[in-house]
Amino acid sequence: xxxxxxxxxxxxxxxxxxxxxxxxxxxxxxxxxxxxxxxxxxxxxxxxxxxxxxxxxxxxxxxxxxxxxxxxxxxxxxxxxxxxxxxxxxxxxxxxxxxxxxxxxxxxxxxxxxxxxxxxxxxxxxxxxxxxxxxxxxxxxxxxxxxxxxxxxxxxxxxxxxxxxxxxxxxxxxxxxxxxxxxxxxxxxxxxxxxxxxxxxxxxxxxxx
Amino acid sequence: xxxxxxxxxxxxxxxxxxxxxxxxxxxxxxxxxxxxxxxxxxxxxxxxxxxxxxxxxxxxxxxxxxxxxxxxxxxxxxxxxxxxxxxxxxxxxxxxxxxxxxxxxxxxxxxxxxxxxxxxxxxxxxxxxxxxxxxxxxxxxxxxxxxxxxxxxxxxxxxxxxxxxxxxxxxxxxxxxxxxxxxxxxxxxxxxxxxxxxxxxxxxxxxxxxxxxxxxxxxxxxxxxxxxxxxxxxxxxxxxxxxxxxxxxxxxxxxxxxxxxxxxxxxxxxxxxxxxxxxxxxxxxxxxxxxxxxxxxxxxxxxxxx
Numbered sequence: 001x002x003x004x005x006x007x008x009x010x011x012x013x014x015x016x017x018x019x020x021x022x023x024x025x026x027x028x029x030x031x032x033x034x035x036x037x038x039x040x041x042x043x044x045x046x047x048x049x050x051x052x053x054x055x056x057x058x059x060x061x062x063x064x065x066x067x068x069x070x071x072x073x074x075x076x077x078x079x080x081x082x083x084x085x086x087x088x089x090x091x092x093x094x095x096x097x098x099x100x101x102x103x104x105x106x107x108x109x110x111x112x113x114x115x116x117x118x119x120x121x122x123x124x125x126x127x128x129x130x131x132x133x134x135x136x137x138x139x140x141x142x143x144x145x146x147x148x149x150x151x152x153x154x155x156x157x158x159x160x161x162x163x164x165x166x167x168x169x170x171x172x173x174x175x176x177x178x179x180x181x182x183x184x185x186x187x188x189x190x191x192x193x194x195x196x197x198x199x200x201x202x203x204x205x206x207x208x209x
Numbered sequence: 210x211x212x213x214x215x216x217x218x219x220x221x222x223x224x225x226x227x228x229x230x231x232x233x234x235x236x237x238x239x240x241x242x243x244x245x246x247x248x249x250x251x252x253x254x255x256x257x258x259x260x261x262x263x264x265x266x267x268x269x270x271x272x273x274x275x276x277x278x279x280x281x282x283x284x285x286x287x288x289x290x291x292x293x294x295x296x297x298x299x300x301x302x303x304x305x306x307x308x309x310x311x312x313x314x315x316x317x318x319x320x321x322x323x324x325x326x327x328x329x330x331x332x333x334x335x336x337x338x339x340x341x342x343x344x345x346x347x348x349x350x351x352x353x354x355x356x357x358x359x360x361x362x363x364x365x366x367x368x369x370x371x372x373x374x375x376x377x378x379x380x381x382x383x384x385x386x387x388x389x390x391x392x393x394x395x396x397x398x399x400x401x402x403x404x405x406x407x408x409x410x411x412x413x414x415x416x417x418x419x420x421x422x423x424x425x426x427x428x429x430x431x432x433x434x435x436x437x438x439x440x441x442x443x444x445x446x447x448x449x450x451x452x453x454x455x456x457x458x459x460x461x462x463x464x465x466x467x468x469x470x471x472x473x474x475x476x477x478x479x480x481x482x483x484x485x486x487x488x489x490x491x492x493x494x495x496x497x498x499x500x501x502x503x504x505x506x507x508x509x510x511x512x513x514x515x
Contacts, residue, residue: 156465204465205464
């Protein structure tokens with residue numbers, strides 16, 4: 001498993017009050033524990049899918065050859081997660097790398113690896129978000145979360161933080177805000193790095209998986 | 210939807226105790242204040258007459274005054290049949306007569322109830338809250354407002370407010386008297402004594418204000434509790450509060466793909482969104498605490514621990 005500070009891991013935060021800036025890995029990896037905790041409580045189960053959304057570029061060799069490159073990154077070498085992937089374009093001009101892996105830990109690791117590879121090849125500023133798909137499994141009587149409802153946990157690369165997204169329709173603005181707020185609190189409680197500013201919790205409608 | 214079995218309305222004991230305790234403390238403070246006023250030699254009969262008229266006006270015209278000041282428009286059963294039906298059902302559960310119904314045309318989600326007693330009650334909702342809440346949530350919000358009416362919160366608050374009005378009025382009189390020496394006439398003692406009276410007045414007023422604010426905060430918890438008892442669904446109000454509070458409303462409509470990396474610098478001062486640490490000075494208890502208590506009640510009701 002990849003760990004640590006390949007990119008963006010300054011040792012000291014000079015103007016952030018001594019806080020050490022988060023690396024993508026230190027933020028992304030918190031999703032493993034938070035998911036495990038919620039799953040053990042019977043609230044949630046992950047689907048096999050997750051994705052990285054980015055703005056494609058004609059000028060970047062790595063992105064132009066993304067399929068070959070990802071085959072290298074995900075399948076070669078010791079400890080390769082061998083996560084299945086697929087490239088998809090959405091109807092809003094963005095490209096998705098959709099990953100499929102039944103092991104949530106491997107899925108997170110592969111998401112990190114993909115984002116890290118894109119960043120290391122000069123296209124870090126093209127990365128928008130990593131998105132994990134999960135389902136609520138709590139019983140209806142339980143009244144906490146509606147069972148069967150789909151949720152996405154969005155990781156924004158520019159904010160280095162997660163937030164939950166529960167779309168209720170395909171068009172912009174259709175989302176279940178109270179559920180998102182509640183889930184956000186729960187996730188924070190279970191150790192996930194959650195975006196503090198709610199105004200940054202922007203949705204992604206029409207996710208192609 | 211929740212069953213329509215009428216639950217016998219019970220007054221929130223703790224709330225009533227706290228209300229009376231607060232009123233008692235206010236009484237002691239104002240008595241002390243009156244003594245100082247007498248010592249200062251003011252004709253408080255005149256003052257009392259003026260403020261008495263104000264009290265009567267405020268007490269009997271509160272619903273009309275509120276309609277005027279908020280722009281709420283009273284609506285008939287023909288104009289808003291669904292809203293009327295919902296309020297009628299709830300009023301029956303509280304065993305109170307059908308209140309007047311009003312609508313405020315604004316996108317800001319809000320609701321209030323007013324009236325000196327259940328016979329003269331008025332419930333107003335904004336068009337914003339009608340649009341944003343589900344039927345179950347709107348029912349919870351209106352139930353909360355009717356609980357204020359049932360708990361006679363308006364009357365208690367009117368009296369408390371009146372006492373504060375009286376105090377501030379008398380303070381002004383005293384200040385005037387101190388500066389220009391008129392009115393009171395046979396003023397004894399030096400300026401130092403008056404100064405002391407004045408200082409005491411300020412302290413009395415300040416503490417009185419804090420007590421009134423504490424009272425209004427207890428009213429909110431009490432109405433939350435009563436509303437939940439009547440509906441049997443505390444979670445509905447918690448959901449509604451979460452939905453209409455600034456926090457949840459801050460979650461944007463915007464798609465992440467519209468974000469231009471270059472101009473993604475929205476500056477929202479955290480202080481503007483904070484619930485604030487000045488609990489003593491706010492009229493509503495922190496939303497977080499209200500929601501927490503409602504969720505706790507929800508748990509207890511679900512497992513039958515009452």
